Amino acid sequence: MIRVVKLNKFFGEKQVLKDISIEYQPGKCSLVIGASGSGKTVLLKSLVGLLPIDSGEIWYDDVLFSSLGEKEIKNIRKEIGMLFQGSALFDFASVEENIRFPMDFFTEWSKEEKLERVNFCLKRVNLINVNKLFPNELSGGMQKRVGIARAIALNPKYLFCDEPNSGLDPHTSILIDQLIAEITEEYNITTIVNTHDMNSVMEIGDQVSFIHKGEKVWEGSRNDILTSNSAELNEFVFANNMAKKVKEMMQQAAR
Amino acid sequence: MKNALDILGRYVLLMRKVFTKPDKSSIFWKQFFTDVEKLVLNSIPIVAVISVFIGAVIVIQTASNIESPFIPKMYVGYMARESLVLEFCSTMIALILAGKVGSNISSEIGSMRITEQIDAMEIMGINSANYLILPKISAATIFNPFLMLMSFMIGLLGGAMIIFITGIVTMSQYVDGLHYAFRSYYIFYSMTKMAVFSFIITSISSFYGYYASGGSLGVGSSSTKAIVASSVLILVANLVITHIMLV
């Protein structure tokens, strides 16, 4: 479980996150949604300590993460997997070496054991026979999948995904969403996913927090999202015409 | 001024992260030898070419400047040796390496920064500064002094070569000059300078790369800043070390 209490984050004078409090449960996909620039990436990076916060608390289970020193942070990070918005694969390393990277640092496994784990992770994300390819030889969707394989290489307790399906076609997007949802449940991971894709919300949003201009203005499950009466949320959710029409039809049917 | 202090502070903080015990020594050594190849061995050709030409030019210049019959011809060899060992093979070569190696390091680390590869390492719990930078600093600081020695030898050979071709002085005069009043302390002085310069080049360009921001333009400008800053610092360090070791 990860718990955020009254988190505030400034860049200079500009407040990017305002009094954010959220709880993320293990075994669930928690989504953070919001328009571009609303602060999703900053929130995610603050949660893992890549950005310093100005006030508030971040708890990993019963450890107050936001007050830890460098050494203790390092230890928690060994239990964190993260998929970056741009995949962030190491371009000096092949797919296999990318996934093996954390194993080389933190396990005493033999070569064979590592390779076995690499292949297991790759199979888990539906990639085979790409071990020797380099990141620049992969499509965007394949890079995302390798990114996920690398993130789960050491069985993380916490998984962070920043826009796992931006720039992917709808079909591949759904596959990636389902993959994240499956591993979350299978390994009881506390998973936090940033997205502005309503398809993902409806597909995997066990718990959804809506961020608007740095504030959490709505929280609930995907089932409640279409019927909420938060003006900002409706504007976000029904930004496209099709969704609007669906809502009108639903309302008519209800009458 | 405040800006300069800010940069200095961040540099010191980064170096504190760099100079810690590596997470895993086998990984450090692997990186170390990769960087010896990339930063030191790969510089051999350019250093050799420059040294041969400069050695030859110094010999021609000195020889054509000796008009007085009272100055012995062996002075040519003496001059070539002294200018090569004192300045050329350390300071000049270091300035050239600041361009070659410095831009290589800062653009490599800088592009890893802006594509979030460094963040990805940090998230795994890896000390990215230590993993990426320590092997580079150690490889160059330990082995570049030998590059200086090599440059010295090749420079002297360049001088011999031009004498063989032009007969501007005799070979035995040149060799006599090379032996004349030789102080091995100068070699030590020059190798020390090279070690310090190499530390400057690798740490400064790693620093600018590590804190690069603002896309590929940012990587380009951080690499320019790295070259300018390390060149200036090399000149300052040259002055300081010379004052300490030769006065």
Ligand SMILES: Nc1ncnc2c1ncn2[C@@H]1O[C@H](COP(=O)(O)OP(=O)(O)OP(=O)(O)O)[C@@H](O)[C@H]1O
């Ligand atoms: N390093 C930074 N320095 C200053 N301001 C920043 C920095 N990073 C982000 N911001 C600002 O913080 C705000 C939130 O940015 P963030 O990247 O979190 O948005 P986002 O919700 O992830 O958007 P997107 O969906 O486009 O990825 C933006 O207004 C941005 O300008």
Ligand SMILES: [Mg+2]
């Ligand atoms: Mg973002």
